[in-house]
Amino acid sequence: MIEWEEKYSVGITSIDEQHKKIIGIINRVIAAKEFDDNTEDIAEILNEMAVYSQDHFKTEETHMIKFKYPEYQYHKEEHNDFALRTLAYQSRVITGDNCVANAVLEYLKSWLVNHIQKADKKYSDCFKKNELK
Numbered sequence: 062m063i064e065w066e067e068k069y070s071v072g073i074t075s076i077d078e079q080h081k082k083i084i085g086i087i088n089r090v091i092a093a094k095e096f097d098d099n100t101e102d103i104a105e106i107l108n109e110m111a112v113y114s115q116d117h118f119k120t121e122e123t124h125m126i127k128f129k130y131p132e133y134q135y136h137k138e139e140h141n142d143f144a145l146r147t148l149a150y151q152s153r154v155i156t157g158d159n160c161v162a163n164a165v166l167e168y169l170k171s172w173l174v175n176h177i178q179k180a181d182k183k184y185s186d187c188f189k190k191n192e193l194k
């Protein structure tokens with residue numbers, strides 16, 4: 062299981078709270094894998110990922126537009142990729158593929174390292190300068 066650590070923090074409490082949810086989703090995938098890749102569990106987790114991506118990305122993108130964050134467009138493309146990946150995994154589950162859990166887990170782990178710890182941290186100073194806490 063993955064625990065929240067300070068290294069994941071972007072220094073903005075409201076956004077850290079949202080990021081903790083994705084760690085929760087990762088842990089649910091790990092748990093689902095332990096129960097023989099239960100397809101129903103994976104389908105439910107993917108639905109949660111879809112809701113997460115809509116809500117959380119909207120939060121970040123709204124701030125980026127408001128604060129005129131210069132890397133908005135690039136950042137938004139990464140968000141779009143996450144949403145498309147989630148849809149692709151959902152399609153695989155619908156077509157009876159019961160080996161999706163591994164791919165989802167690897168993707169989410171890489172998202173934590175390559176998006177949250179890199180791309181998200183880049184907006185930290187800009188958001189803080191605009192007094193977001």
Ligand code: FEO
Nearest residue numbers: 117121176177181
């Ligand atoms: Fe926290 Fe850019 O997703």
